[in-house]
Amino acid sequence: xxxxxxxxxxxxxxxxxxxxxxxxxxxxxxxxxxxxxxxxxxxxxxxxxxxxxxxxxxxxxxxxxxxxxxxxxxxxxxxxxxxxxxxxxxxxxxxxxxxxxxxxxxxxxxxxxxxxxxxxxxxxxxxxxxxxxxxxxxxxxxxxxxxxxxxxxxxxxxxxxxxxxxxxxxxxxxxxxxxxxxxxxxxxxxxxxxxxxxxxxxxxxxxxxxxxxxxxxxxxxxxxxxxxxxxxxxxxxxxxxxxxxxxxxxxxxxxxxxxxxxxxxxxxxxxxxxxxxxxxxxxxxxxxxxxxxxxxxxxxxxxxxxxxxxxxxxxxxxxxxxxxxxxxxxxxxxxxxxxxxxxxxxxxxxxxxxxxxxxxxxxxxxx
Amino acid sequence: xxxxxxxxxxxxxxxxxxxxxxxxxxxxxxxxxxxxxxxxxxxxxxxxxxxxxxxxxxxxxxxxxxxxxxxxxxxxxxxxxxxxxxxxxxxxxxxxxxxxxxxxxxxxxxxxxxxxxxxxxxxxxxxxxxxxxxxxxxxxxxxxxxxxxxxxxxxxxxxxxxxxxxxxxxxxxxxxxxxxxxxxxxxxxxxxxxxxxxxxxxxxxxxxxxxxxxxxxxxxxxxxxxxxxxxxxxxxxxxxxxxxxxxxxxxxxxxxxxxxxxxxxxxxxxxxxxxxxxxxxxxxxxxxxxxxxxxxx
Numbered sequence: 001x002x003x004x005x006x007x008x009x010x011x012x013x014x015x016x017x018x019x020x021x022x023x024x025x026x027x028x029x030x031x032x033x034x035x036x037x038x039x040x041x042x043x044x045x046x047x048x049x050x051x052x053x054x055x056x057x058x059x060x061x062x063x064x065x066x067x068x069x070x071x072x073x074x075x076x077x078x079x080x081x082x083x084x085x086x087x088x089x090x091x092x093x094x095x096x097x098x099x100x101x102x103x104x105x106x107x108x109x110x111x112x113x114x115x116x117x118x119x120x121x122x123x124x125x126x127x128x129x130x131x132x133x134x135x136x137x138x139x140x141x142x143x144x145x146x147x148x149x150x151x152x153x154x155x156x157x158x159x160x161x162x163x164x165x166x167x168x169x170x171x172x173x174x175x176x177x178x179x180x181x182x183x184x185x186x187x188x189x190x191x192x193x194x195x196x197x198x199x200x201x202x203x204x205x206x207x208x209x210x211x212x213x214x215x216x217x218x219x220x221x222x223x224x225x226x227x228x229x230x231x232x233x234x235x236x237x238x239x240x241x242x243x244x245x246x247x248x249x250x251x252x253x254x255x256x257x258x259x260x261x262x263x264x265x266x267x268x269x270x271x272x273x274x275x276x277x278x279x280x281x282x283x284x285x286x287x288x289x290x291x292x293x294x295x296x297x298x299x300x301x302x303x304x305x306x307x308x309x310x311x312x313x314x315x316x317x318x319x320x321x322x323x324x325x326x327x328x329x330x331x332x333x334x335x336x337x338x339x340x341x342x343x344x345x346x347x348x349x350x351x352x353x354x355x356x357x358x359x360x361x362x363x364x365x366x367x
Numbered sequence: 368x369x370x371x372x373x374x375x376x377x378x379x380x381x382x383x384x385x386x387x388x389x390x391x392x393x394x395x396x397x398x399x400x401x402x403x404x405x406x407x408x409x410x411x412x413x414x415x416x417x418x419x420x421x422x423x424x425x426x427x428x429x430x431x432x433x434x435x436x437x438x439x440x441x442x443x444x445x446x447x448x449x450x451x452x453x454x455x456x457x458x459x460x461x462x463x464x465x466x467x468x469x470x471x472x473x474x475x476x477x478x479x480x481x482x483x484x485x486x487x488x489x490x491x492x493x494x495x496x497x498x499x500x501x502x503x504x505x506x507x508x509x510x511x512x513x514x515x516x517x518x519x520x521x522x523x524x525x526x527x528x529x530x531x532x533x534x535x536x537x538x539x540x541x542x543x544x545x546x547x548x549x550x551x552x553x554x555x556x557x558x559x560x561x562x563x564x565x566x567x568x569x570x571x572x573x574x575x576x577x578x579x580x581x582x583x584x585x586x587x588x589x590x591x592x593x594x595x596x597x598x599x600x601x602x603x604x605x606x607x608x609x610x611x612x613x614x615x616x617x618x619x620x621x622x623x624x625x626x627x628x629x630x631x632x633x634x635x636x637x638x639x640x641x642x643x644x645x646x647x648x649x650x651x652x653x654x655x656x657x658x659x660x661x662x663x664x
Binding site for chain 1: 415416437440441443447449450451452453460464467469470510
């Protein structure tokens with residue numbers, strides 16, 4: 001029986017003018033275009049300098065800043081207010097004001113003040129720009145220390161940052177596992193849901209219901225094709241990650257597949273529940289959209305759950321995507337294997353069982 | 368073969384079915400006749416195990432819809448009012464699919480569908496969604512028959528089908544009846560009632576009569592007349608004012624009215640003439656099913 005149903009599903013799927021192409025194009029576009037397009041490296045920050053000193057040292061500092069490659073000098077302003085106008089006009093992003101007796105103070109007192117003002121409308125660019133700028137100033141101050149041989153002053157603390165697990169702070173490496181997780185969710189949760197609801201809407205579900213086809217078998221015939229497609233798409237992603245981005249799963253391919261195999265049951269269980277309460281495609285799309293937004297944003301795919309307020313973390317604790325996303329990212333970047341992540345695996349397993357039981361209950365209720 | 372006992376079903380604030388009972392014998396062509404919204408589809412959904420009634424019981428060949436619904440599903444064919452086959456599969460694939468989910472093959476029961484399927488066989492590689500309305504009906508009937516059901520449930524099979532295809536369709540049902548298949552069919556078209564062995568007239572969720580079409584007509588105990596004149600609209604108004612006429616309704620090009628005695632015809636005629644009606648025609652007519660439906664209790 002299942003064989004005939006599956007045969008029919010695949011026939012319909014392959015005959016659809018859009019679906020087979022979509023399942024191939026979606027991972028390709030998401031994996032090739034998005035990581036290249038979404039870049040979080042900040043450079044070419046326009047800077048306006050208010051040099052009240054115009055001394056040799058202040059010139060040197062300005063030279064260092066403009067030659068760093070991160071900043072583009074937009075203008076020299078005569079005073080801070082003019083510089084602020086330049087920010088308002090959008091010509092500049094960050095202001096550096098050098099105090100009047102900059103050089104004198106350095107030589108006499110061993111310290112001098114500068115003011116950094118950043119436009120924080122884009123929080124990320126503003127804060128990163130300001131920290132780049134302070135690093136350059138810090139570097140310059142170390143140079144001055146050597147040059148002026150302030151040996152007596154307290155030794156400056158040297159910070160040598162080392163980014164464990166993603167050494168170049170490559171944003172692509174951070175995003176690729178997230179994209180894979182999103183793709184698997186879409187294919188194994190949303191596609192079977194829409195398929196089942198469309199049978200409801202067209203009335204073919206009713207025609208099946210008067211045949212001896214067991215409900216369980218019918219649902220299985222809807223899930224299996226998309227589980228297979230989910231795994232295929234996941235494999236395509238692994239291949240693209242390896243050959244295009246040279247990103248290997250440090251924890252091994254096997255761990256990835258084990259987590260994915262458990263997760264597809266979680267996400268398809270969720271899809272079944274949605275389909276049980278949906279009576280039209282329009283309604284199903286609406287509910288699915290709500291779940292996409294919630295699942296994606298309340299997980300650590302974009303922002304780490306640890307940064308969320310407590311109530312946000314409480315919500316995220318009930319998001320299976322958080323555990324799956326965390327596992328895939330850890331396997332890719334940290335080299336975790338599934339025995340390191342047994343806690344996540346157990347939680348995903350519980351999600352799978354609970355969601356599928358709920359799906360069966362809600363299915364019976366709506367009969 | 369099909370025994371429906373005191374079925375009632377309500378949806379929120381609508382009583383869809385109210386204490387409905389009937390009994391169809393093996394090989395009988397049983398019609399359920401009533402307008403849209405009378406409760407026909409709800410009754411069909413209950414008989415085909417898709418909906419559970421609030422009260423009452425249904426037995427299909429002595430199997431209860433509550434306990435033996437799986438066995439019932441193996442032995443009935445259901446053709447819903449809305450075309451519900453896979454539009455993206457071809458004619459042949461649809462038939463093949465429905466044969467295989469019943470664990471049978473087209474070859475095994477081809478003799479049953481041959482008369483119907485031969486009409487659409489030339490288009491067997493066409494997608495079901497691309498068929499004309501009449502051909503869709505034939506395909507749906509073939510798919511409902513391919514597993515050799517004991518009972519065939521057809522919910523408004525002729526709605527939206529042209530008159531020639533409708534006649535063809537009823538001829539096919541006669542052929543199936545000859546093979547011993549029990550057929551329960553619903554229709555909103557009163558003129559199709561006479562094609563059934565027995566009919567049930569359904570109004571607002573309740574059966575008003577269950578009998579053979581001939582008996583229902585014989586039991587019509589009023590005198591029915593037809594009236595015609597040049598100005599039909601004015602005629603209906605005036606006829607309704609006549610004391611001798613109990614009630615009157617527009618029926619196509621005529622007005623049908625019920626009176627107590629043949630003697631009234633002359634009186635009505637002269638009364639209408641005095642009201643300036645031209646070309647008045649009044650004559651007694653035998654009742655049709657539709658008249659029985661309208662003047663039923």
